[in-house]
Amino acid sequence: MNQAPVAQDIKRSDLLEMYYYLRLTRSVEDRITALYRQGRIVGGVYTSHGMEAIAVGYASALNPEDVIAPFHRDMGAFLIRGFSPGEIISQYLGKQAGPTKGKDGNVHMGDLKRGVIGFVSHLADNMPVAAGAALAFKIRGESRVAFAGTGDGGTSRGDFHEAMNFAAVRKLPVVYFCTNNQYAYSTPVRYQMAIADVVERAKAYGMPGEIVDGNDVAAVYLASKRAIAKARSGGGPTFLEFKTMRMHGHSEHDAATYVPRALLEQWKAKDPIVRAERLLAQLGYGDESYFHEVGERAKKEVEAGTAFAEQSPLPEGPETLVGVFATENEVLP
Amino acid sequence: MNQAPVAQDIKRSDLLEMYYYLRLTRSVEDRITALYRQGRIVGGVYTSHGMEAIAVGYASALNPEDVIAPFHRDMGAFLIRGFSPGEIISQYLGKQAGPTKGKDGNVHMGDLKRGVIGFVSHLADNMPVAAGAALAFKIRGESRVAFAGTGDGGTSRGDFHEAMNFAAVRKLPVVYFCTNNQYAYSTPVRYQMAIADVVERAKAYGMPGEIVDGNDVAAVYLASKRAIAKARSGGGPTFLEFKTMRMHGHSEHDAATYVPRALLEQWKAKDPIVRAERLLAQLGYGDESYFHEVGERAKKEVEAGTAFAEQSPLPEGPETLVGVFATENEVLP
Amino acid sequence: MTSATAVQEGQTTYVDAISQALDEEMTRDERVFLMGEDIGAYGGAFKVTQGFLEKYGEWRVLDTPLSESGFVGAAIGAAMMGLRPVVEMQFADFISCAFDQITEVAAKNHYRWGAAVPLVIRAPFGGGVHGGPFHSECPEGWFFHSPGLKIVAPSTPYDAKGLLKAAIRDPNPVLYFEHKFLYRRIKATLPQEDYIVPLGKAEVKRAGRDVSLITYGAMVHLALEAAELLHQEGIDLEVVDLRTLIPLDKETIYTSVRKTSKAIILHEDNKTGGIGAEISALLTEDCFECLDGPILRIAPPDTPVPFSTPLEEFFLPKVSDIVAGAKKLAAY
Amino acid sequence: MTSATAVQEGQTTYVDAISQALDEEMTRDERVFLMGEDIGAYGGAFKVTQGFLEKYGEWRVLDTPLSESGFVGAAIGAAMMGLRPVVEMQFADFISCAFDQITEVAAKNHYRWGAAVPLVIRAPFGGGVHGGPFHSECPEGWFFHSPGLKIVAPSTPYDAKGLLKAAIRDPNPVLYFEHKFLYRRIKATLPQEDYIVPLGKAEVKRAGRDVSLITYGAMVHLALEAAELLHQEGIDLEVVDLRTLIPLDKETIYTSVRKTSKAIILHEDNKTGGIGAEISALLTEDCFECLDGPILRIAPPDTPVPFSTPLEEFFLPKVSDIVAGAKKLAAY
Numbered sequence A, B: 001m002n003q004a005p006v007a008q009d010i011k012r013s014d015l016l017e018m019y020y021y022l023r024l025t026r027s028v029e030d031r032i033t034a035l036y037r038q039g040r041i042v043g044g045v046y047t048s049h050g051m052e053a054i055a056v057g058y059a060s061a062l063n064p065e066d067v068i069a070p071f072h073r074d075m076g077a078f079l080i081r082g083f084s085p086g087e088i089i090s091q092y093l094g095k096q097a098g099p100t101k102g103k104d105g106n107v108h109m110g111d112l113k114r115g116v117i118g119f120v121s122h123l124a125d126n127m128p129v130a131a132g133a134a135l136a137f138k139i140r141g142e143s144r145v146a147f148a149g150t151g152d153g154g155t156s157r158g159d160f161h162e163a164m165n166f167a168a169v170r171k172l173p174v175v176y177f178c179t180n181n182q183y184a185y186s187t188p189v190r191y192q193m194a195i196a197d198v199v200e201r202a203k204a205y206g207m208p209g210e211i212v213d214g215n216d217v218a219a220v221y222l223a224s225k226r227a228i229a230k231a232r233s234g235g236g237p238t239f240l241e242f243k244t245m246r247m248h249g250h251s252e253h254d255a256a257t258y259v260p261r262a263l264l265e266q267w268k269a270k271d272p273i274v275r276a277e278r279l280l281a282q283l284g285y286g287d288e289s290y291f292h293e294v295g296e297r298a299k300k301e302v303e304a305g306t307a308f309a310e311q312s313p314l315p316e317g318p319e320t321l322v323g324v325f326a327t328e329n330e331v332l333p
Numbered sequence C, D: 001m002t003s004a005t006a007v008q009e010g011q012t013t014y015v016d017a018i019s020q021a022l023d024e025e026m027t028r029d030e031r032v033f034l035m036g037e038d039i040g041a042y043g044g045a046f047k048v049t050q051g052f053l054e055k056y057g058e059w060r061v062l063d064t065p066l067s068e069s070g071f072v073g074a075a076i077g078a079a080m081m082g083l084r085p086v087v088e089m090q091f092a093d094f095i096s097c098a099f100d101q102i103t104e105v106a107a108k109n110h111y112r113w114g115a116a117v118p119l120v121i122r123a124p125f126g127g128g129v130h131g132g133p134f135h136s137e138c139p140e141g142w143f144f145h146s147p148g149l150k151i152v153a154p155s156t157p158y159d160a161k162g163l164l165k166a167a168i169r170d171p172n173p174v175l176y177f178e179h180k181f182l183y184r185r186i187k188a189t190l191p192q193e194d195y196i197v198p199l200g201k202a203e204v205k206r207a208g209r210d211v212s213l214i215t216y217g218a219m220v221h222l223a224l225e226a227a228e229l230l231h232q233e234g235i236d237l238e239v240v241d242l243r244t245l246i247p248l249d250k251e252t253i254y255t256s257v258r259k260t261s262k263a264i265i266l267h268e269d270n271k272t273g274g275i276g277a278e279i280s281a282l283l284t285e286d287c288f289e290c291l292d293g294p295i296l297r298i299a300p301p302d303t304p305v306p307f308s309t310p311l312e313e314f315f316l317p318k319v320s321d322i323v324a325g326a327k328k329l330a331a332y
């Protein structure tokens, strides 16, 4: 955590908005987890519980015209890009109102109009894709940036390497991150790589790298801002390692008995929502009652979204056949 | 070139043998190039001209029970492992007496009995394969080592990354090298990677790396010896960057006009055979007449091999159908 | 997929049969070892290797980094050195990441330069589990077209065990497609003794006179269910379970179709370019005279596997499709 | 492959036609740009993009690191942002390294979440050039089985140009298989004006009454040569050039076979699981009644492409195979 964040550099309204999105992320995911436990969601549920600061921080640091290729635990990025709780829960329930209209489930959603590239299960596959988005910006002379990441596990894949290398060689306006949450499913980082910090991977590409406290939304925001500004001004890509801890199982069916309880306890104290509240209180931007009110607002939105999703129709069988090929008017201008 | 080679540490007989193999490599490849110019070889011919010290140096440093997955310009490794000039030229002519019996061409040859893993065109594909060979040695508790490499271009592929990472995590007895000859086909290293030295790639894996003067057979031999000894004694993998220059075109049809002539001139002075002769003379191990005699011996062997290959039969058409599947008795014990 | 409940006798599930095969082969032959993601302490995403780490140690139950191409490549190297690696894909879908190593290295090494690659890749495949486009794929069609590979897809606990043992003992790269839907849905009583089911032998699961249905994997159970219904309507369906896709047991297929003169091929993989196409083509090539009607293929449409229940149900072949197809053919 | 010399009129080679299509599309539409290994200063391994770097600059003629998966992925990203990338594989064989990006990302993005991926991948494929197992492959069969991709394989300079233009203008990922053997062996006079050959339309290259032969790529020329020989023996071969493999022009195929009642499918890709299997299966499914004989497939055996001349000659389909097959069918 080599860069002490100077939270004072962040506008009050921005910090408050991030706090709101932290709460909204937590609420949406708690609701989805509850639905999962009720057997209402089939298929996997992967949450960002305890890691919400990462997506909320970086997505808040981007401009609306920038493009995100989220990691599979970046619920906050979807929310900030305007995916409503109703849409998102519809997605998890396989409803037509979800961003994929039931074609795909859970975090596998995207929408080019809102600048979110749909997640591909095959980890790190979207790393080169994000480089290509950045290449398009560079070719067209736009001052847009792509932001993309993967997990500690995902950095072991060849596509991570090929993407990082290409982005560095061509100095593309892309920021890459790794959410280092200590585990890839059951595999601890020491069986994933023989280095102490994932950021060392960046050296192989001549790409600058930075370690960031992933549980501190202000730190994530500021580090992202710096890297984004650099990319936008032609300074090329940066690699950010967000240090955090996966607080739930790999997916909600996994009790994660392979994780030492003490480690979880230790990280629980660093909960990003608690951290944000402490910061806001220190800065005089909010107090208990405000936090409570924001939490209630988030919950209400999520309840409304849940109700919407529940009464939304499922897709009809024959829609299976729709959409294999695109038509010309769907190509981005 | 951070480790001045102490050629005195090398046995006289070993140095003389390496010199012989340098000459034999040059002769074999010159002969193949001549055959190519005569239109007698169809398909590509990729030579190690001016880079012979690398394969000769590392293959001489290995024990016979060690396994090599050669790079595509490692003719010397085949010769040292006992592939005769006759066999090799048969391979290039598509004759039945070649190690692949005409099934594959040029450097795509291998033989498990002689500890050489057949080259796969898809660059870097054999990097994980070599890790697996090393894994087998480790699992069985054998003190054998695998030695494998790729070009500067090949290091950009995902399989390079996945192999290096796996080998480092499991501390496998494998030595990886990169023959950095400044170009990948027409692509200069600066379009291949944004780092000054390929060896920086090793940092991403926590793997020790070393830059070696690839035109100095003694330096290659000594650096390989050290890395091999380390791997053999359980110290894990090492990455060696052999700095050299591709003196011919990518393959013999390529005039390589994209390479500055001055660069070639500069490297011509570092020819590994000339360098070796200077060293042998300095050490009092050989003189002009000796060098001449070795050269003549090599040439004669190559001429005999060429004659053998030329009068060898081509395979018969129906042999196409043979060998898709292996039988149990072909599995290595 | 509503079926597979028909075979509910015995104790051993399909997934247990796979575990048993691995366990017994590892005990029998110390060259056998396992690689994959989360197969060690965690026992694998589907718990196939639960307890193996304790029994065989971390070098024979090797957790790998998240790198399918890398660990398949490593398995190829270990296999060439004389070990017998069995690699687990966490889901068959991720085999696309190792495609190059499988088709260019494993499949061709023996043909090109004589190196045997005794490697097994286990790949949990197939739909009916609401996995969506990336956790339901049937990738066998891709590999069916790569000379040098063998391909297996068992439909019962007995075959799952016997084919996996045969695959491990085979000196070639074998892709072993195990159907996730069947894992815990079917049970059987397995022999106490060591046995194998030889590669390359199909099985007539149910003899019939009127129409031959050729299939494999989870679809076998659908076919058997349809056969019951058809029987009530006086149509006698013969069900051939391929078990091994490469090498294909043409003899059993041809014998069946020569008898019935009518053929349906059923699979869960996409229709176009699926294995059904090859079998149909073989039949018109080699048994044209014996055909008394068109050859029907029943298979999903050419789309990815959709996630939402009504879509996936629409996508997957149904018992009613088989019944309708068989009736049409029988009436031809 | 001794053929392809029949079409020797005009100036423009097949490879020039490809260059022209790229050049004209890059001039017409500034969204079009190129990526690949050695396509810039070097002009590409087969010189398709010679002079392009000077004309269009290094950001539209982009030399990439040696990383097929990476640059195909990047092309997908650029395509989604509204550019029109055309990617070059140095040899089609290396497409295996990008398999995952093509089948899991490019092919599925639109179906899954509505993102159009207007991407072209050019892949120089095929044998007859003594390339051996890694420089002669016909990979189209793998991709034929991946919903979401279109596939093209021109046989003439006219089609090479027109299909490439159509592919570039298509809003979907298109694999463009250009046959290396044809590059400089056939010439034609091309129209001065801009034209396209629409995707999805086969062409009857030669009308005939007795037997339909369906093929694509370099094999078209072999078929036409065989047709000449057969004509002398009183057998009238109809030659259908598919041109596009996905979407397949079933109508043209069916119309031909309905007329002749006899069908041969010829391709250079391995037989088992090749596109011939699908066409054969479609014919028995949809045109069973019109068939007066078995459907023959003429294709190489199930082995990698061997290097040595006598082996490769044995491997590749020959004019004599077609003549023999057609005679057999005609006499049926």
Ligand SMILES: Cc1ncc(C[n+]2csc(CCOP(=O)(O)OP(=O)(O)O)c2C)c(N)n1
Pocket (backbone or CB within 6 Å): A073, A121, A122, A123, A150, A151, A152, A153, A154, A155, A157, A179, A181, A183, A184, A185, A246, A250, C037, C066, C068, C090, C094, C097
């Ligand atoms: C190529 C590939 N292989 C395997 C998987 C199965 N899988 C899904 S998530 C996961 C672990 C990912 O770990 P990491 O990248 O650290 O992200 P985390 O889940 O810890 O946030 C695995 C193995 C996958 N999605 N993609």
Ligand SMILES: Cc1ncc(C[n+]2csc(CCOP(=O)(O)OP(=O)(O)O)c2C)c(N)n1
Pocket (backbone or CB within 6 Å): B073, B121, B122, B123, B150, B151, B152, B153, B154, B155, B157, B179, B181, B183, B184, B185, B246, B250, D037, D066, D068, D090, D094, D097
């Ligand atoms: C995956 C892959 N892509 C493309 C090629 C075509 N190709 C053959 S050699 C070569 C350049 C290799 O460069 P490098 O690794 O530096 O080795 P060098 O030839 O310079 O010794 C290329 C692009 C290939 N063999 N494999």
Ligand SMILES: [Mg+2]
Pocket (backbone or CB within 6 Å): A151, A152, A153, A179, A180, A181, A182, A183, A184, A185, A246
């Ligand atoms: Mg992780």
Ligand SMILES: [Mg+2]
Pocket (backbone or CB within 6 Å): B151, B152, B153, B179, B180, B181, B182, B183, B184, B185, B246
């Ligand atoms: Mg090089």
